[in-house]
Amino acid sequence: xxxxxxxxxxxxxxxxxxxxxxxxxxxxxxxxxxxxxxxxxxxxxxxxxxxxxxxxxxxxxxxxxxxxxxxxxxxxxxxxxxxxxxxxxxxxxxxxxxxxxxxxxxxxxxxxxxxxxxxxxxxxxxxxxxxxxxxxxxxxxxxxxxxxxxxxxxxxxxxxxxxxxxxxxxxxxxxxxxxxxxxxxxxxxxxxxxxxxxxxxxxxxxxxxxxxxxxxxxxxxxxxxxxxxxxxxxxxxxxxxxxxxxxxxxxxxxxxxxxxxxxxxxxxxxxxxxxxxxxxxxxxxxxxxxxxxxxxxxxxxxxxxxxxxxxxxxxxxxxxxxxxxxxxxxxxxxxxxxxxxxxxxxxxxxxxxxxxxxxxxxxxxxxxxxxxxxxxxxxxxxxxxxxxxxxxxxxxxxxxxxxxxxxxxxxxxxxxxxxxxxxxxxxxxxxxxxxxxxxxxxxxxxxxxxxxxxxxxxxxxxxxxxxxxxxxxxxxxxxxxxxxxxxxxxxxxxxxxxxxxxxxxxxxxxxxxxxxxxxxxxxxxxxxxxxxxxxxxxxxxxxxxxxxxxxxxxxxxxxxxxxxxxxxxxxxxxxxxxxxxxxxxxxxxxxxxxxxxxxxxxxxxxxxxxxxxxx
Numbered sequence: 254x255x256x257x258x259x260x261x262x263x264x265x266x267x268x269x270x271x272x273x274x275x276x277x278x279x280x281x282x283x284x285x286x287x288x289x290x291x292x293x294x295x296x297x298x299x300x301x302x303x304x305x306x307x308x309x310x311x312x313x314x315x316x317x318x319x320x321x322x323x324x325x326x327x328x329x330x331x332x333x334x335x336x337x338x339x340x341x342x343x344x345x346x347x348x349x350x351x352x353x354x355x356x357x358x359x360x361x362x363x364x365x366x367x368x369x370x371x372x373x374x375x376x377x378x379x380x381x382x383x384x385x386x387x388x389x390x391x392x393x394x395x396x397x398x399x400x401x402x403x404x405x406x407x408x409x410x411x412x413x414x415x416x417x418x419x420x421x422x423x424x425x426x427x428x429x430x431x432x433x434x435x436x437x438x439x440x441x442x443x444x445x446x447x448x449x450x451x452x453x454x455x456x457x458x459x460x461x462x463x464x465x466x467x468x469x470x471x472x473x474x475x476x477x478x479x480x481x482x483x484x485x486x487x488x489x490x491x492x493x494x495x496x497x498x499x500x501x502x503x504x505x506x507x508x509x510x511x512x513x514x515x516x517x518x519x520x521x522x523x524x525x526x527x528x529x530x531x532x533x534x535x536x537x538x539x540x541x542x543x544x545x546x547x548x549x550x551x552x553x554x555x556x557x558x559x560x561x562x563x564x565x566x567x568x569x570x571x572x573x574x575x576x577x578x579x580x581x582x583x584x585x586x587x588x589x590x591x592x593x594x595x596x597x598x599x600x601x602x603x604x605x606x607x608x609x610x611x612x613x614x615x616x617x618x619x620x621x622x623x624x625x626x627x628x629x630x631x632x633x634x635x636x637x638x639x640x641x642x643x644x645x646x647x648x649x650x651x652x653x654x655x656x657x658x659x660x661x662x663x664x665x666x667x668x669x670x671x672x673x674x675x676x677x678x679x680x681x682x683x684x685x686x687x688x689x690x691x692x693x694x695x696x697x698x699x700x701x702x703x704x705x706x707x708x709x710x711x712x713x714x715x716x717x718x719x720x721x722x723x724x725x726x727x728x729x730x731x732x733x734x735x736x737x738x739x740x741x742x743x744x745x746x747x748x749x750x751x752x753x754x755x756x757x758x759x760x761x762x763x764x765x766x767x768x769x770x771x772x773x774x775x776x777x778x779x780x781x782x783x784x785x786x787x788x789x790x791x792x793x794x795x796x797x798x799x800x801x802x803x804x805x806x807x808x809x810x811x812x813x814x815x816x817x818x819x820x821x822x823x824x825x826x827x828x829x830x831x832x833x834x835x836x837x838x839x840x841x842x843x844x845x846x847x848x849x850x851x852x853x854x855x856x857x858x859x860x861x862x863x864x865x866x867x868x
Contacts, residue, residue, distance in 0.1 A: 259778040271483070272495060304569025304767065307514075311609070312761075317521035318564075320515045325435035326569075326767075327446065329419040335451050335492070336434055339458040340422065342486050343381040346621040349414055351629045353380045353405035355459065380405040383421045422639045427457065428464040441469060443509045452491070452504035456480040469508060476515055478507065498722050519615030520624045524574050524760045527564050531773050536561065552809035557867055568613070570772065573762045575609030584612045586625040587617075587865045589859055592617045598859070599626030601741040602838040602866045603758045605751045608779075611836070628741045630841060631719055635732040635819025636691045637828045637839075638712070640791060641746050643696045643732050644688060644701075646711040648787040650703050655790050664694040669727055671697050679846045689802035691818065693731055700730045714782055715746040716757050732828075747830045750795065750815070751837065753788035796833065806860035809833055809868050816863060824851040827859045833867040840866070 305320035329337070341348055357657070377385070384404040408417065423433040437457045438446035446454070459479035460467045469476040481502045488498035515521075533539040533786045538558040545551035584602065592598060600614035615625035647653050661679035663672065671693045673679070678691065687695035700708045709725045719736040741758070749755040756779045763774035783791070795815025798804045804816040807829070816831025825847040830839040842859040843850065 291601050299697075303567045303699070306525075306566050306570055306572065308524055308572045308574055308576075310517075310578050310795040311611070313573065313579075315514060316516040316576060316578060317518065319521070320335070320429065323429075323431045323436045323440050323511075324423070324433050324569075325439050325445075326423045326433060327419075329415050329422070331447070332419075332422055332434065332646045333447060333449075333454065335487075335836070336419065336422070336446060336454050336458065336491055338487065339455055339483055340379070340418075342490050343458070343483055348379050351378055353407075354378055354402045359600040370611070377401075378405065379421050380408055380417055382467065383417060383424065384408060386426075387420075387426050391466075399409045425461040426464050427460045429470060430466040433705070434458075440511045441508055443511050450501075450504060451487075452480070452484070452501040453506065455483045455487070456506050458483055459802070470510065471635065473508075480506075512695065515621055517576055517585075517613075518621040518623075519585075519619045519625055519627065520574070520576050520581055520610075520613040520760070522615060522621070522623075523610070523613045523628055524572055524576075525566075525762050526625075526628060528566075528572060528764065529558065531764065531775065532562050532565065534775075535773050536721060565772075569673065569767045571765045571767065571769075573765070574610055574760050575604070575762060576760070577604070577611035581612045584614055584866055588614050588862055589618060591861055591865075595844065596777065596853075596858075597630075597842045597843060598628055598862060599628075599630045599740045600838060600862060600866055601627050601739075601744040601758075602836050603714070603744050603748055605748070605832065605835055605837055608748060608756050608758050610758050610763070613741075614862075614866075617820050623755075624845070626740075626841065628739045628843075630843075630845075631737040631739050632826045632841060632847075633732050633734055633821045633841065634738050634743060635821045635826065635828050636693075636696075637743060637817050637819035637830045638732045638738075639688070639691070639696050639730060640750070640795070641819055642708045643700045644684070644794065645783055645787055646708045646747075647684075647699050647703055648790045649711070649783060650707060653699075655683065655794055657684050658682065659684055659687055659695040659699060661687055661692045661695045664698050666697065666701060666727055669697075671727075671731060680726065684696070685794055685797060689797050691803050696730050697727050698728060711782075715742070715749070715755070717742050717746070732821065740839040740841050743828070743830050744837055747832060747839060748837045749782050750788060750791050750832060753783035753785060756780070799831070804831065804860060806828060806857035806864075807831065808864050811835060814867065818859075823849050824854060825849065827853070829859045829863045831863055831867060836867040838863055838866040 303320060303322045304324050304326065305318050307315050308317040310316050312792055315519060381401050382800060384401055388404055389401055423435065425434065426432055427437040427440070429440070431437050435446055437460065438444060438449055441457065442449060442453060456469070456476060459476050460469065462479065467476045467479055484493065484498050484501050487493045488495055493501065496589050511703060530539070533542070538554060538561070541554050542551055545554060580602070584600070588598060588600065588739060597616050598614060599616065600612070601610060602612040603609065604611045613627045615627050616623060619625070658681045661682045662675065663678060673692050682692070682695070684695070705725065705727060709729065712729070713720065717738055719734070719738060721735050723735050747760040748758060756777045759777070761775065764772045766772055792813070792815055796813065798818070799807050799814050799816050803818045807814060807816050811833035813832065813834045816829055819828035820826070827842040827850065828840065832838070840859045840862045842862070
């Protein structure tokens with residue numbers, strides 16, 4: 254009975270296929286709206302390709318890759334002829350002759366499927382397979398197959414054969430999240446496709462037929478067997494002689510699988526975060542967010558920015574950074590040794606000459622995708638804000654010097670009555686002394702002297718992202734903020750004490766596409782925010798804190814070191830920020846879930862960490 258059905262099907266097949274074709278052409282010319290939709294989707298093929306993003310250090314060496322799919326797209330002229338021949342001869346011999354689908358192949362597949370009772374794929378051209386990869390799915394129904402033919406015909410109208418073959422070679426799946434023959438070469442052999450032997454190219458060509466069955470990392474023998482079959486196909490079509498085919502099959506295949514490059518993950522996390530800021534600044538999203546009149550409109554713009562960044566990352570970019578790999582590795586190892594248990598730290602270190610961020614410490618034993626405490630741990634900074642909001646503005650706007658006297662006794666402004674550490678009360682003391690021991694009442698008294706708005710305006714000139722209008726109050730002088738700050742923001746502001754100049758510290762030097770064209774770079778300019786007099790006084794006082802005051806456990810071999818400490822209420826956060834003649838750094842020490850750390854106060858771990866990072 255099955256044979257009889259097969260014979261009848263063969264007799265009817267030709268007419269049936271031509272009927273289907275006639276119906277399809279009818280659809281093309283009457284369903285204009287649907288055709289326009291398809292046309293639009295065909296014109297945007299690259300949106301589905303997720304190209305790897307590579308980050309480079311200050312020496313232009315790659316240190317981190319991020320990707321969901323490993324791809325190395327190639328132009329057709331970059332793809333060896335033997336790779337093209339393997340695909341064409343094994344998948345679609347009539348590729349250059351058909352209109353997107355092969356009627357005779359469809360007929361054969363229809364007969365085979367009718368005889369078996371199954372709904373197999375069968376008879377697919379390279380164009381159809383590309384359509385399936387890009388626009389459809391692997392559902393095995395006749396309805397999906399008809400739509401596939403429609404798309405294939407449309408695709409052949411808008412793309413050349415060479416463009417279709419190029420796209421196919423770049424989108425075939427090679428198992429292990431590897432796409433395209435260029436990606437397969439660099440993933441499985443760590444060499445570009447142009448440097449592979451015929452045997453190696455044939456080995457790769459074996460995988461897409463069934464990526465699970467021919468996964469070379471699991472089923473190497475299966476892959477090798479299909480490779481030999483493909484080499485025989487080359488011999489059958491006189492691409493290789495029989496002797497050459499045997500020699501290629503005898504060649505030993507040695508895989509050299511590419512490890513995922515994930516050095517300095519905390520720094521990479523920060524650089525990718527900064528990439529969003531860079532795109533936002535360059536494409537006006539940041540300004541639009543700032544001017545948004547409602548929370549809903551602000552959220553809508555932020556969503557647009559996220560989508561834009563996602564698109565750019567998927568299109569493949571190279572991010573050139575200021576990472577100093579030897580320092581990053583040294584800092585990480587040393588800080589990890591200092592910390593213990595679930596105690597955490599976030600650190601940002603900046604080169605004084607370039608103002609580039611050279612090292613980021615994201616947390617104890619930080620791993621990719623973790624919470625990055627260098628910029629995501631936004632906490633109250635304590636007295637580390639005093640230099641920026643009180644003392645430097647004081648010297649900038651008055652004739653006070655570090656030797657001028659200030660009252661360190663009790664002081665209230667309205668209902669706000671700050672207290673010194675341990676509720677201590679002092680009389681008239683030099684400003685240098687008040688700064689050295691971080692007295693609170695003199696800081697508030699001096700801020701009131703210059704005016705709250707004046708001190709707050711100086712604080713606003715830096716890149717503190719979480720300040721809100723409510724922070725314009727006297728408690729801010731002591732680090733009592735509505736939200737808080739992060740180490741990257743604090744280190745950035747402290748660079749102004751290098752020589753009085755300020756330029757936002759950046760991790761990113763520039764961003765290019767995969768062809769090397771510059772897409773984005775910061776255009777920051779150096780501005781002087783402190784006079785030479787103010788800078789000299791601040792450097793004297795910061796150095797005095799290290800030599801005689803609350804940061805006396807900071808030790809370095811550099812010619813200059815200055816720092817300021819900060820501790821929040823109930824000892825929940827320890828801070829220290831400072832600079833040497835080479836680096837500026839800010840350190841936060843605490844727990845992800847804040848808790849009292851008074852027992853840790855005299856261990857001076859944050860002092861030790863600063864010593865490490867500014868050395």
